[in-house]
Amino acid sequence: MNPNARPFSIWTVAAYALLLPLAVLTLIPFVWLACAALKAPEDFFSSMFLPTGEGFLGIAWSKLTLVNFRTVLFDAGMARAMVNSMLIASLTSILATLASAMAGYTLACHKFRGKRAVEIIVLGGLLVPAPLIIAPGYQWLYTLGLLDTWTGLILPAIAPAFGILLFRQASLRSIPPEVLEAARIDGAGEGAMFFTVALPMLRPMIGAFMMITFLATWNNFITPQIVLQSDDKFPLSVLIAQLADVYRQDYGVIMAGTLFSIFPVMILFLALQREFISGLTMGAVKG
Amino acid sequence: MTRAATALAGASMPRSRLAPWLLLAPAIGVLAIFTGYPLVQSVPLSMKQTFGPGATTWVGLENFAAALGDPIFHKAVINTVLFMIGSVCTQIPAALGLALLLNHPSIRGRAVLRLLFFSPQLVGLVFVAVLTRIAFEKSTGIVNTGLHAVLPMWSLEFPWLEKHVLATLVLASFWMWTGFHMVFFLAALQNVPKELHEAASIDGAGPVRRFWVVTMPAILPIASFVTMLSVLGSLQLFELPYVVFAGGGPENRGLTIVTYLYQTGFESGDLGYSSAIGWLLAIMLLFCSIIMLLAGRARHA
Numbered sequence: 001m002n003p004n005a006r007p008f009s010i011w012t013v014a015a016y017a018l019l020l021p022l023a024v025l026t027l028i029p030f031v032w033l034a035c036a037a038l039k040a041p042e043d044f045f046s047s048m049f050l051p052t053g054e055g056f057l058g059i060a061w062s063k064l065t066l067v068n069f070r071t072v073l074f075d076a077g078m079a080r081a082m083v084n085s086m087l088i089a090s091l092t093s094i095l096a097t098l099a100s101a102m103a104g105y106t107l108a109c110h111k112f113r114g115k116r117a118v119e120i121i122v123l124g125g126l127l128v129p130a131p132l133i134i135a136p137g138y139q140w141l142y143t144l145g146l147l148d149t150w151t152g153l154i155l156p157a158i159a160p161a162f163g164i165l166l167f168r169q170a171s172l173r174s175i176p177p178e179v180l181e182a183a184r185i186d187g188a189g190e191g192a193m194f195f196t197v198a199l200p201m202l203r204p205m206i207g208a209f210m211m212i213t214f215l216a217t218w219n220n221f222i223t224p225q226i227v228l229q230s231d232d233k234f235p236l237s238v239l240i241a242q243l244a245d246v247y248r249q250d251y252g253v254i255m256a257g258t259l260f261s262i263f264p265v266m267i268l269f270l271a272l273q274r275e276f277i278s279g280l281t282m283g284a285v286k287g
Numbered sequence: 288m289t290r291a292a293t294a295l296a297g298a299s300m301p302r303s304r305l306a307p308w309l310l311l312a313p314a315i316g317v318l319a320i321f322t323g324y325p326l327v328q329s330v331p332l333s334m335k336q337t338f339g340p341g342a343t344t345w346v347g348l349e350n351f352a353a354a355l356g357d358p359i360f361h362k363a364v365i366n367t368v369l370f371m372i373g374s375v376c377t378q379i380p381a382a383l384g385l386a387l388l389l390n391h392p393s394i395r396g397r398a399v400l401r402l403l404f405f406s407p408q409l410v411g412l413v414f415v416a417v418l419t420r421i422a423f424e425k426s427t428g429i430v431n432t433g434l435h436a437v438l439p440m441w442s443l444e445f446p447w448l449e450k451h452v453l454a455t456l457v458l459a460s461f462w463m464w465t466g467f468h469m470v471f472f473l474a475a476l477q478n479v480p481k482e483l484h485e486a487a488s489i490d491g492a493g494p495v496r497r498f499w500v501v502t503m504p505a506i507l508p509i510a511s512f513v514t515m516l517s518v519l520g521s522l523q524l525f526e527l528p529y530v531v532f533a534g535g536g537p538e539n540r541g542l543t544i545v546t547y548l549y550q551t552g553f554e555s556g557d558l559g560y561s562s563a564i565g566w567l568l569a570i571m572l573l574f575c576s577i578i579m580l581l582a583g584r585a586r587h588a
Binding site: 007009016022023029032033035045048096099100102103106112115121122125134135136140159161189215218219237240241244245254257258262266269270273281 | 315
């Protein structure tokens with residue numbers, strides 16, 4: 001920020017002195033979670049992180065156990081919920097990305113009567129607070145017979161107003177009208193043009209938006225909690241809330257379940273973080 | 288745009304009038320059916336008393352009158368507003384501070400630190416809630432044992448989950464959201480032109496003065512955006528207290544507006560009363576947005 005700052009001034013030292021403890025504090029819950037999941041019930045409260053003992057680094061390595069993971073996977077139905085979460089989040093993010101990209105591209109690159117009205121409807125959709133449509137939405141799904149189905153969970157989530165607007169912005173920025181015109185002169189159909197010309201040009205936004213939607217769906221609790229009723233359809237988010245009640249005293253099991261639910265996605269996102277974070281801030285900073 | 292490009296853009300009317308509508312159909316159809324229709328339905332629904340989704344009786348504006356006189360709803364509103372104030376006033380300054388520190392030119396490993404501070408955001412609220420419930424327990428939770436280890440006078444029996452419920456919720460969301468806001472501030476800071484800082488330095492402005500004169504005006508739009516996001520988001524808090532306390536918590540100390548909306552609709556089965564609460568919340572959100580937009584405009588003038 002300050003071009004005249006000398007490296008390793010007193011300010012640098014002060015900045016590190018603040019940043020490093022904060023970084024450690026941010027990480028402690030993760031470390032605590034990972035350690036707790038590996039502890040047997042009798043060791044759970046004996047130490048803050050790993051059980052202390054005679055082993056390497058003063059830790060009783062032999063007391064660590066994977067039994068919590070076995071309980072959570074096979075007795076508590078986590079394996080099933082994991083597959084459910086994968087399917088629900090993948091389907092939702094793919095369909096939402098496709099529908100939003102199609103609509104956003106059309107609003108940016110086509111001229112047609114009624115376009116303004118559609119844009120106003122989408123902007124209006126952005127203003128509707130989610131809690132307002134919880135009760136009427138539930139009643140509507142009941143009327144349609146979609147309660148306790150994945151369709152009732154996924155279908156309403158595939159047209160987020162903010163996704164349509166993001167793709168409208170991205171199309172305005174990255175699809176030159178000349179390219180579309182050239183494709184038209186070559187005789188391409190409008191549908192084919194979306195898939196062969198527009199989609200490749202929207203690649204960065206597609207990656208970022210798909211990731212944001214995947215993560216939001218994976219972590220969503222209230223919608224599946226309201227829409228779904230059968231245990232075998234639950235995603236991880238709903239199951240973990242139940243486990244926290246069922247295994248109330250068995251902390252290791254709850255911790256293993258949480259670890260199991262968050263670490264796979266975290267690793268995926270840390271690997272792809274550049275795209276994700278830039279997608280997140282793209283609209284806000286440049287729009 | 289050059290004249291030729293404008294001409295081309297004008298010429299790019301698609302041959303088929305149907306094509307744009309076909310491309311719009313999935314998104315606009317779903318938006319109309321699953322957001323538009325329930326939104327319209329929420330008005331009559333808020334004027335009914337229901338027993339589950341099927342049985343309803345018309346009660347007019349009684350639900351609204353009932354909510355405005357309902358002491359539990361008052362409690363929920365007060366809790367939610369206090370939580371919002373607590374969250375916004377801690378997260379936004381901390382996020383800006385972190386972003387300024389990280390943006391310092393001599394900081395190495397900026398990408399790694401940014402990722403690290405952002406990572407709690409990847410954990411969903413439900414999962415944070417499950418961890419909060421164990422971490423903040425009296426005598427055994429890591430928060431009390433950790434604080435006791437650092438400050439021996441800190442009592443292991445500090446009742447986070449029994450008495451200091453809102454503080455617990457504010458702390459848990461602080462861990463989760465500060466890095467998220469920081470990412471926006473950092474992106475905004477990196478867009479501040481270096482020349483402005485150089486010019487201000489030449490004019491003899493010190494770092495503090497440069498922050499107020501150069502940095503603040505440049506990042507103000509993002510700061511208002513992030514604050515707005517945080518205010519509106521915290522007023523809709525649900526998962527965290529609901530899962531930590533399996534409801535409203537001791538003496539409803541952790542009851543939020545959306546938790547109450549959920550309880551009335553899905554535990555007591557009155558979707559009508561639940562909708563009325565939804566509308567009262569929507570009005571509150573609208574009111575807060577208008578105030579913040581007006582404040583933003585006043586600052587510009």
